[in-house]
Amino acid sequence: MRATVDRAGVDSESRTPHVKIRRVRKGDLARVRDVIEQSFGDYFERQLGTRPRQVFNGAQYVHHRWLMEPWGCFVAEENDGKIVGAVIAVMWGTVGLVGPVGVLTNYQNQDIGTHLVRAAHEFFDENKATLSGMVTYPNSPKHLAFYHKFGYKPKGLVAVTSRALERGHAAMPAARSARPALAVRRFSALEEAKKKVMMLKFRKITNGIYRGLDLGKEVEIVDGLALGDTLLLENGRDLVGFAVCHTPGVSEAPAGALYVKFLAVDGAWRRPECFDALVSGLEHFAQESGLHRAILPVYTGYFAAYQGLLERGYQVDFTMVRMKRGKQEDYEDPADFVLDDWR
Numbered sequence: 001m002r003a004t005v006d007r008a009g010v011d012s013e014s015r016t017p018h019v020k021i022r023r024v025r026k027g028d029l030a031r032v033r034d035v036i037e038q039s040f041g042d043y044f045e046r047q048l049g050t051r052p053r054q055v056f057n058g059a060q061y062v063h064h065r066w067l068m069e070p071w072g073c074f075v076a077e078e079n080d081g082k083i084v085g086a087v088i089a090v091m092w093g094t095v096g097l098v099g100p101v102g103v104l105t106n107y108q109n110q111d112i113g114t115h116l117v118r119a120a121h122e123f124f125d126e127n128k129a130t131l132s133g134m135v136t137y138p139n140s141p142k143h144l145a146f147y148h149k150f151g152y153k154p155k156g157l158v159a160v161t162s163r164a165l166e167r168g169h170a171a172m173p174a175a176r177s178a179r180p181a182l183a184v185r186r187f188s189a190l191e192e193a194k195k196k197v198m199m200l201k202f203r204k205i206t207n208g209i210y211r212g213l214d215l216g217k218e219v220e221i222v223d224g225l226a227l228g229d230t231l232l233l234e235n236g237r238d239l240v241g242f243a244v245c246h247t248p249g250v251s252e253a254p255a256g257a258l259y260v261k262f263l264a265v266d267g268a269w270r271r272p273e274c275f276d277a278l279v280s281g282l283e284h285f286a287q288e289s290g291l292h293r294a295i296l297p298v299y300t301g302y303f304a305a306y307q308g309l310l311e312r313g314y315q316v317d318f319t320m321v322r323m324k325r326g327k328q329e330d331y332e333d334p335a336d337f338v339l340d341d342w343r
């Protein structure tokens with residue numbers, strides 16, 4: 001279908017004349033959101049035949065991501081100042097993640113997406129990323145080819161799962177007699193000094209999953225902007241696991257649902273009942289927040305986590321494919337209980 005794409009602004013010398021890539025500034029944020037939502041809206045419309053009323057069902061990906069990682073956000077801008085494309089990237093410690101990236105439909109297939117992803121890669125290089133990744137649409141030849149040219153390989157499926165929460169459904173783990181020692185607390189309730197100590201414990205867990213993996217920024221932005229909360233599963237003084245959760249408003253949670261950005265159970269505690277206790281805790285948190293659905297994306301390479309969610313009644317809403325480039329591409333241990341959404 002490439003022949004049908006408008007080539008607005010193209011002249012005979014270059015595929016992307018008059019377009020420069022620069023970092024996002026505060027004043028760009030509303031337009032960046034617009035460009036990303038328009039480009040995805042058009043893509044969904046082409047796939048589904050109808051345009052979704054709200055492209056991401058109320059989830060937002062621009063403002064808080066830019067506050068969290070301003071150096072990782074770039075726009076493609078025409079000479080007259082019109083923003084026609086954007087990419088948002090983030091470093092999770094040693095792991096660089098791309099996405100979302102979008103180029104206005106009339107400007108696609110003119111190298112603009114390539115320049116945006118290259119800018120994100122330079123940012124990763126500056127920050128010494130040892131692995132980079134993203135998720136994309138496995139049924140789209142264009143998306144697979146687009147990322148392939150940067151060296152990304154398609155890996156396993158990512159299942160975006162969810163479950164409706166009935167009233168009174170989730171028991172708090174502490175109340176369960178089978179595991180009286182496990183308890184769930186909220187990061188937001190800790191004193192500032194204790195938060196710092198807790199951040200070190202998070203890093204110890206994530207470092208055990210992939211060397212240098214660090215979710216500190218995600219925890220801080222959720223705490224700082226009250227986008228939701230980070231739940232702590234503890235056994236006495238031991239941190240057994242944690243989950244970074246968004247609630248709807250200006251976060252990545254769609255309307256009416258709790259969304260889990262990241263969850264990990266410490267390798268030393270990787271038992272189904274610990275994962276179950278943490279998922280119970282976040283379902284309880286969802287219900288206390290007046291939400292009736294929980295959305296838990298899972299990489300199927302973390303097979304124990306995937307299976308655990310299905311056994312708990314989670315259903316797969318849609319799937320995407322994980323794309324990776326770097327030396328230790330296949331680091332995920334299928335026995336680990338990890339949920340890490342790279343969108």
Ligand SMILES: CC(C)(COP(=O)(O)OP(=O)(O)OC[C@H]1O[C@@H](n2cnc3c(N)ncnc32)[C@H](O)[C@@H]1OP(=O)(O)O)[C@@H](O)C(=O)NCCC(=O)NCCS
Pocket residue numbers: 001002039040043099101102103104107108109110111112113114115135136137141142143145146149
């Ligand atoms: C994905 C996206 C960002 C790419 O941006 P873009 O500006 O069109 O990308 P580029 O022009 O730099 O590169 C597109 C490449 O795909 C290739 N391509 C286009 N259609 C193709 C097809 N049907 N099959 C295979 N390759 C195809 C082009 O030839 C080009 O490769 P080349 O540089 O080797 O010629 C853009 O299509 C977009 O915004 N899509 C909607 C939102 C979205 O899906 N975002 C990404 C989600 S993971």
